[in-house]
Amino acid sequence: MKTSAPADHDDLRDALRALCADFPAAYHRRHGADETYPEEFIDALTKAGWMAAMIPAEFGGSGLGLTEASIVMEEINRAGGNAGHCHGQMYNMSTLLRHGSEAQKKSYLPKVASGELRLQSMAVTEPTTGTDTTKLKTTAVKKGNDRYVINGQKVWISRVQHSDLMILLARTTPLSEVKRKSEGLSVFLLELAQVVGKGMEVKPIANMVGHETNELFFDDLEIPAETLIGEEGQGFRYILDGLNAERALIAAECIGDGYWFVEKASRYANERQVFGRPIGQNQGIQFPIARAFVNVEAANLMRFEACRRFDAGEPAGAQANMAKLLAADASWEAANACLQTFGGFGFAEEYDVERKFRETRLYQVAPISTNLILSYVAEHILDMPRSF
Amino acid sequence: MKVLVPVKRVIDYNVKVRVKGDGSGVDLANVKMSMNPFDEIACEAAIRMKESGAVEEVIAVSIGVKQAQETLRTALAMGCDRAILIVATDDVHTDIEPLAVAKLLKAVVDAEEPGLVICGKQAIDNDMNATGQMLSALLGWSQATFASKIDIDGDHATVKREVDGGMQSIKVKMPAVISVDLRLNEPRYASLPNIMKAKKKPLDEKTPEDYGVDVSPRLEVVKTAEPPERDAGIIVKSVDELLDKLKNEAGVI
Numbered sequence: 001m002k003t004s005a006p007a008d009h010d011d012l013r014d015a016l017r018a019l020c021a022d023f024p025a026a027y028h029r030r031h032g033a034d035e036t037y038p039e040e041f042i043d044a045l046t047k048a049g050w051m052a053a054m055i056p057a058e059f060g061g062s063g064l065g066l067t068e069a070s071i072v073m074e075e076i077n078r079a080g081g082n083a084g085h086c087h088g089q090m091y092n093m094s095t096l097l098r099h100g101s102e103a104q105k106k107s108y109l110p111k112v113a114s115g116e117l118r119l120q121s122m123a124v125t126e127p128t129t130g131t132d133t134t135k136l137k138t139t140a141v142k143k144g145n146d147r148y149v150i151n152g153q154k155v156w157i158s159r160v161q162h163s164d165l166m167i168l169l170a171r172t173t174p175l176s177e178v179k180r181k182s183e184g185l186s187v188f189l190l191e192l193a194q195v196v197g198k199g200m201e202v203k204p205i206a207n208m209v210g211h212e213t214n215e216l217f218f219d220d221l222e223i224p225a226e227t228l229i230g231e232e233g234q235g236f237r238y239i240l241d242g243l244n245a246e247r248a249l250i251a252a253e254c255i256g257d258g259y260w261f262v263e264k265a266s267r268y269a270n271e272r273q274v275f276g277r278p279i280g281q282n283q284g285i286q287f288p289i290a291r292a293f294v295n296v297e298a299a300n301l302m303r304f305e306a307c308r309r310f311d312a313g314e315p316a317g318a319q320a321n322m323a324k325l326l327a328a329d330a331s332w333e334a335a336n337a338c339l340q341t342f343g344g345f346g347f348a349e350e351y352d353v354e355r356k357f358r359e360t361r362l363y364q365v366a367p368i369s370t371n372l373i374l375s376y377v378a379e380h381i382l383d384m385p386r387s388f
Numbered sequence: 389m390k391v392l393v394p395v396k397r398v399i400d401y402n403v404k405v406r407v408k409g410d411g412s413g414v415d416l417a418n419v420k421m422s423m424n425p426f427d428e429i430a431c432e433a434a435i436r437m438k439e440s441g442a443v444e445e446v447i448a449v450s451i452g453v454k455q456a457q458e459t460l461r462t463a464l465a466m467g468c469d470r471a472i473l474i475v476a477t478d479d480v481h482t483d484i485e486p487l488a489v490a491k492l493l494k495a496v497v498d499a500e501e502p503g504l505v506i507c508g509k510q511a512i513d514n515d516m517n518a519t520g521q522m523l524s525a526l527l528g529w530s531q532a533t534f535a536s537k538i539d540i541d542g543d544h545a546t547v548k549r550e551v552d553g554g555m556q557s558i559k560v561k562m563p564a565v566i567s568v569d570l571r572l573n574e575p576r577y578a579s580l581p582n583i584m585k586a587k588k589k590p591l592d593e594k595t596p597e598d599y600g601v602d603v604s605p606r607l608e609v610v611k612t613a614e615p616p617e618r619d620a621g622i623i624v625k626s627v628d629e630l631l632d633k634l635k636n637e638a639g640v641i
Contacts, residue, residue: 002418011461011583014422018577049580062584 001263004297006304009071016072019048020079025352028081032355035210037162042086045072046115051086054093059105060113065311066090066245070252070303077256080352082359084211087253088120088159091246092167095122095187099230099238104189108165120163121192123154123216124239131372133169134181134236138218140170140188146225148172148188150199154216156366160202161212166190169239172232187235188227195221209359240317246367247320248310251303254327257360258296261334264353265289265341285341292334299326318381325373328363335360389503390445391434393468394493395427397452397459398513411611414513416480423459426508428466428575429568433538434506435467436573442540443504445469449496451476451489457591464586465578471591472496476603483514488596488603490522495599497527502563504545509534509567520567530560534569 023041031038045051053069055061062068069090076083089112096108096119111117129136138152150170160166166189173184196202199221202214230238266289269280279285306319335357339346346353364370378384399405400420408415423431437443448463449472450456460471474492476484497505510517524531532538532547536555539546540562549556550569578586596603624630634641 011458011465011578012580014462015465015578015580015583047579048577049582053580062580064580064584 001259001266003259003300005300009068012068012071013075015048016050016075017079019044019050020075020081023079023081025080029349029352029355032082032210032359033349035206035212037212038081038085039162041081042162043115045076045086049113051089051115052113054090054097055109055113056097059109061109065307066094066248067304067307067311069245070249070307073249074252074256077253078259079256080260080356082209082211083249083253083256084209084359084362085159085162086120087246087249088122088163089118090249091242092119092122092165094245095167095229095238095242096189098241099187100189101229103226104229108189112165117164118159118162119165119167120159121157121166122239122242123157123166123168125154125156127153127155127215131368133239134185135175136169136171136185138168138170140172140186140223142172142225143222147222148225148228150188150218150221150223152218154218156205156213157216158211158213160192160214160216161204164192166192167229167239167242169235172235178233182236184233185235185239186232187229187238188223189229190223190227195223209362211362243367244306244310244316244320247324248303248306248316250363250367251299251306251320251323251327254324254331254360254363255296255300255303257356258292258299258327258331258334260356261331261338261353261360262289262293262296264351265292265334265338269341279341288337289334289341292330292337295326295330295333299323299330302326318377321368321373321376324363324368325370328360328370331360332364389443390447390500391437391443392493392497392500392502392505393427393430393434393446393448393463394489394505394507394519395431395448395450395459395463396424396508396511396513397421397450397456398424398511401425401512407612407614411613413481413609413612421455421459423462424508424511424513425575426510426512426568426570427463428508429570429572430506430508431463431466431468432573432575433535433568435576437540438467438469447472447500447502449474449493451484451492453477453480453482455480457593460591461586462578464589464591465583466576467582468589470589472594473591474594474596474599476596482605484603485605485607486516486518486522487606488601489519490526491601492596492599492603493519493523494526495601497523499599504540504563505529505565506538507565507567509569520565524565527563527565530562530564531566532558532560532564533567535566536569536571538566538568538572 050072052061053064057063073083073087112119126136140148140150143149168188168190172186178184201217204214269285270278272279302323306316306323309316338353342353375387379386400422403420406415434446438446446468448460448468450460451474454475457473507520534550535547536550537548543562544559546559
């Protein structure tokens with residue numbers, strides 16, 4: 001299947017496809033069904049340097065941009081896998097990279113690059129605070145000069161059980177005492193081995209896609225002050241950078257899914273014979289697949305534009321959000337066309353369509369719902385009144 | 389010791405090959421191209437020799453269109469040290485013939501003075517299986533074809549060959565041209581850091597004129613055709629009917 005993506009990264013894609021080919025559909029199916037973490041796959045990606053794509057060469061990575069990182073995610077999903085198991089590392093990296101101190105970068109980045117440590121988790125969302133991030137209730141209160149004490153609760157915090165490091169956003173100055181509500185929040189980098197069971201509890205949430213995600217409870221957790229990233233009170237800004245990266249990466253995953261569905265559907269439409277001819281000969285079958293492909297291709301253009309802006313240091317919020325919306329819609333449309341093409345067989349686990357269908361459905365909701373992207377576009381790009 | 393590894397850019401083994409409308413060859417426009425899989429095995433063998441300390445430098449060389457530099461970058465990303473590209477045509481549909489390739493490789497060997505040439509036994513596009521043998525003849529070097537195991541010991545190499553009916557071990561004098569078969573090794577995939585390093589490794593671009601070699605074709609492709617489509621089988625009701633059909637319809641007994 002020939003796509004409109006630029007050929008600039010074909011060398012990366014070839015190498016990624018060769019690696020992914022060692023982990024066939026049956027491998028991902030088993031991990032999906034057992035709700036286990038695909039350790040061997042993530043280890044292979046790490047050993048071959050892919051998870052360190054964005055870490056600068058001086059810290060042992062390849063010093064590449066979001067464009068290349070997004071290609072890693074796209075190819076994982078296009079090969080039938082689920083990049084949701086490892087994408088955290090790519091966007092959490094930018095928070096540490098752009099705002100961490102030299103000492104923090106020196107002590108963590110080389111180990112993350114080599115695979116000794118995983119930086120897969122970010123704790124922002126709370127049970128009563130979703131997109132309304134500035135209202136979050138988890139607090140970090142300074143104790144003496146060298147400690148902070150954390151209290152509160154987080155939810156939908158992914159990959160905590162398969163990560164060594166976690167980024168935490170907590171309020172250090174009460175909302176009532178700051179000039180702007182986006183101030184007073186701070187980012188900490190926690191070593192999970194030092195905090196789990198010592199003031200932080202992890203409660204897994206069983207879910208539709210077998211994704212490892214959790215509730216976290218903080219009860220007087222004491223952490224060293226040097227875990228603070230950047231300046232106290234400026235954490236919201238640091239997290240936002242990572243969120244734009246996250247959206248572009250998720251868009252790339254959706255695009256990988258979209259191509260997977262289109263490829264799977266068109267192949268099946270060619271092979272499956274009913275009434276003595278392939279079902280793909282019916283326009284009722286081929287048009288939805290063709291339209292899904294057109295929409296994946298269009299979304300892909302916005303994804304590359306978002307990545308280009310991010311890598312050039314230009315504002316990329318609008319494009320990252322729009323790419324995520326377009327790509328999530330396109331992959332969901334492709335998923336529906338694929339399932340419809342497969343008919344009853346699409347529901348059988350052995351064809352992987354139902355698994356990928358569930359996985360790509362998530363991106364209508366996470367990490368930001370489609371409606372909230374529309375609100376963002378209406379308010380911030382089109383200057384319409386804020387609707388909430 | 390230096391090792392020279394010739395690599396060819398061929399149609400990717402996953403691509404469904406289509407014959408051009410006029411039957412003059414296979415359609416290569418907008419088709420995914422990759423390194424010949426046997427040449428990947430040759431690269432892997434040479435790189436492992438370097439990793440074991442037996443070899444100082446691995447040089448990859450490709451002859452064909454300018455785009456073959458992508459194939460050479462793949463060889464460099466696997467671990468070859470430097471590359472030579474001989475641009476012998478600007479038409480992707482022109483296949484440089486084995487004798488011309490062998491002559492160019494001889495010229496490269498004369499210039500680089502490697503102690504060993506490791507190549508794929510054949511390219512999967514035209515299956516000629518000739519270049520390695522021709523090169524050894526032109527150089528006056530030993531040859532060991534279809535290698536599934538290679539042991540270099542000083543001035544000799546012991547090579548296990550895949551031959552019809554089994555395996556054959558031969559001992560050849562170095563320097564030698566060794567062509568490799570499928571089971572010699574499993575080539576590695578390039579890691580991201582090595583892909584990045586490969587972009588900075590030297591890749592020299594040459595022309596056949598630089599080596600004084602004439603690459604004009606001596607063979608003419610008369611016709612290229614798709615393999616005939618296989619007809620569906622039939623189920624016979626009895627042994628007698630089977631015998632009758634074999635005798636009178638198929639004419640095989």
